[in-house]
Amino acid sequence: MPERLAEMLLDLWTPLIILWITLPPCIYMAPMHQSPVLTSGSPLELSRLSEEQRILNRSKRGWVWNQMFVLEEFSGPEPILVGRLHTDLDPGSKKIKYILSGDGAGTIFQINDITGDIHAIKRLDREEKAEYTLTAQAVDWETNKPLEPPSEFIIKVQDINDNAPEFLNGPYHATVPEMSILGTSVTNVTATDADDPVYGNSAKLVYSILEGQPYFSIEPETAIIKTALPNMDREAKEEYLVVIQAKDMGGHSGGLSGTTTLTVTLSDVNDNPPKFAQSLYHFSIPEDVVLGTAIGRVKANDQDIGDNAQSSYDIIDGDGTALFEITSDTQAQDGIIRLRKPLDFETKKSYTLKVEAANVHIDPRFSSRGPFKDTATVKIVVEDADEPPVFSSPTYLLEVHENAALNSVIGQVTARDPDITASPIRFSIDRHTDLERQFNINADDGKITLATPLDRELSVWHNITIIATEIRVMDLGSSPSQGTSQPTTLQLDTTLKSEGYAHISVSLLAAS
Numbered sequence: 052m053p054e055r056l057a058e059m060l061l062d063l064w065t066p067l068i069i070l071w072i073t074l075p076p077c078i079y080m081a082p083m084h085q086s087p088v089l090t091s092g093s094p095l096e097l098s099r100l101s102e103e104q105r106i107l108n109r110s111k112r113g114w115v116w117n118q119m120f121v122l123e124e125f126s127g128p129e130p131i132l133v134g135r136l137h138t139d140l141d142p143g144s145k146k147i148k149y150i151l152s153g154d155g156a157g158t159i160f161q162i163n164d165i166t167g168d169i170h171a172i173k174r175l176d177r178e179e180k181a182e183y184t185l186t187a188q189a190v191d192w193e194t195n196k197p198l199e200p201p202s203e204f205i206i207k208v209q210d211i212n213d214n215a216p217e218f219l220n221g222p223y224h225a226t227v228p229e230m231s232i233l234g235t236s237v238t239n240v241t242a243t244d245a246d247d248p249v250y251g252n253s254a255k256l257v258y259s260i261l262e263g264q265p266y267f268s269i270e271p272e273t274a275i276i277k278t279a280l281p282n283m284d285r286e287a288k289e290e291y292l293v294v295i296q297a298k299d300m301g302g303h304s305g306g307l308s309g310t311t312t313l314t315v316t317l318s319d320v321n322d323n324p325p326k327f328a329q330s331l332y333h334f335s336i337p338e339d340v341v342l343g344t345a346i347g348r349v350k351a352n353d354q355d356i357g358d359n360a361q362s363s364y365d366i367i368d369g370d371g372t373a374l375f376e377i378t379s380d381t382q383a384q385d386g387i388i389r390l391r392k393p394l395d396f397e398t399k400k401s402y403t404l405k406v407e408a409a410n411v412h413i414d415p416r417f418s419s420r421g422p423f424k425d426t427a428t429v430k431i432v433v434e435d436a437d438e439p440p441v442f443s444s445p446t447y448l449l450e451v452h453e454n455a456a457l458n459s460v461i462g463q464v465t466a467r468d469p470d471i472t473a474s475p476i477r478f479s480i481d482r483h484t485d486l487e488r489q490f491n492i493n494a495d496d497g498k499i500t501l502a503t504p505l506d507r508e509l510s511v512w513h514n515i516t517i518i519a520t521e522i523r524v525m526d527l528g529s530s531p532s533q534g535t536s537q538p539t540t541l542q543l544d545t546t547l548k549s550e551g552y553a554h555i556s557v558s559l560l561a562a563s
Contacts, residue, residue: 257298481517
C-alpha cells in the first residue's frame with residue numbers, strides 16, 4: 052500500500068515539475084500573508100502558488116525566490132521577461148525600490164526598480180555561459196536604505212537544440228585482419244554535442260552508418276564499429292570507406308546531425324599458399340661458368356604480402372643436387388640457383404632438378420587451405436665451352452749436349468683439344484722467352500730444334516714457353532684464327548745427352 056501511495060504522488064508531481072522547469076519562474080511573496088501576491092493574473096502564474104511549487108521555493112529572510120530560467124537564442128522585438136522579484140515587506144505602497152547586481156546586471160539583465168520585473172535585453176547563448184549569479188536587494192525609495200539583507204539567486208540559460216554533433220577527431224583510420232569472424236570489433240568513434248547533456252535530448256546522440264554496408268555495422272549508443280560480413284578477403288578488396296552519422300535528439304526526426312568518414316584497411320594474414328608461375332623452367336649455362344655464379348631464378352607467387360608471402364626454396368630431388376644449390380632472396384621473394392661444383396660438357400650435358408617453395412610463416416588457423424608450398428621442375432643444359440688446348444704435361448725437362456748440331460731435334464711437346472670438336476693444334480714459341488731465337492718448334496708436331504749453338508759456360512739453363520693454339524676447322528688452309536691457347540714452360544738442359552726425353556731429371560755433363 053505505501054508503494055502505491057508513492058506512485059500516486061509521483062504521478063501528481065511529475066507534470067507540475069515539468070511545467071515549472073519549462074516556463075520562466077518568478078520570485079513570489081512569502082506565504083505569510085493570507086492573500087498571495089501574484090506577478091501577473093495569468094492562470095499559469097496562479098498555478099505556481101500550489102503547495103507543491105512552494106515546497107520547491109526557498110525562503111530567505113523576507114525574500115521568497117527560486118531559480119529563474121531564460122531560453123537561449125531567443126530574440127524578439129521586446130526584452131524577454133525572465134521573472135519578478137518581490138519581498139513580503141512590500142505593502143504595496145510603492146515605497147520600495149528593487150536593485151539588481153551581479154553577473155550581467157545592467158548589461159544583460161535589467162530590473163524594473165518599482166515592479167521588480169527582470170528582463171533579458173540581449174540574446175543569450177548557453178554554450179557561452181550557462182548561468183548567471185545575481186543579487187537582489189530591496190531599499191527604501193526615498194532614503195535608499197536597505198530594508199533587509201540582499202538575496203542571491205541564479206538565472207539559468209535554458210538549452211535549445213542549436214548545435215549539431217561534431218566528430219572532432221575525424222576522419223578516422225582503422226585496420227582489421229582479413230578473414231575475421233562476424234562481429235569483430237574494428238574501432239569506435241566519438242561525436243560531441245555542445246548542447247546541454249542534462250536537459251532534454253539535445254545532446255543525446257544516436258550513431259548510424261550511411262555508407263559502408265553490408266560490410267560493417269555500428270552500435271547506435273556506443274559507436275563501436277564491427278564487421279558485418281565474415282571472411283572478408285584482402286586479396287579481393289583491401290580498403291573500405293565508411294560514412295558514419297551522429298544524430299542528436301535521440302535520433303528522432305528534427306534532430307541535427309554530423310558525419311565523418313572511417314577508412315578501414317584489411318590487414319594481411321597468411322591465407323594463400325605460394326604458387327610457381329610455371330611448372331617447368333629451362334636454363335642454359337656454359338661448362339666453364341665460375342663457381343657460385345647465379346645461373347637462374349625461380350619464383351613462387353604469393354597473393355599475401357610481407358612476412359606472410361615469404362617463402363624458402365630448396366632442391367628436394369634431381370640428378371644435380373650435388374652440383375647446384377638454391378638460396379632465397381627475401382627482397383625479391385624468389386629462389387636463386389647457383390653452381391656449387393665445376394661442370395664438364397663432355398661428361399654430362401644436362402641436369403634435372405625438382406625445387407620447392409614453402410611459406411616460412413604458417414598461420415594454423417588457415418592450415419586447411421594448405422599445403423602452403425609448391426614444386427617446379429628445373430632443366431639445366433650445359434653448353435660446350437671453347438676450352439684451351441691441354442699439354443700432356445705442364446712442364447718438360449730436356450737434356451741437351453752443348454755441342455748438339457743445329458736444327459737437331461732436342462725434344463717434343465704434345466697437346467690436345469679437350470672440346471668435343473677436337474680441333475687441330477698449332478705450336479709456337481713465345482719469343483718473349485727466347486729473345487735470342489735459339490730454338491725453333493714445328494708448328495704441327497711440336498718438335499723442338501736448335502736454331503743457334505749452345506754454350507754451357509755462358510748459360511746452364513734456358514727457359515722458354517711453348518704456345519699450343521687451337522685451330523678451327525674452318526680456318527685450315529688459311530691464317531690461324533683467334534683461338535684459345537694455353538702456355539707451358541720448357542726447361543732445356545744444355546748438357547750432352549741422348550735427345551728426345553721428357554720428364555727426365557737434369558744431369559749436367561761436359562761436352563764430349
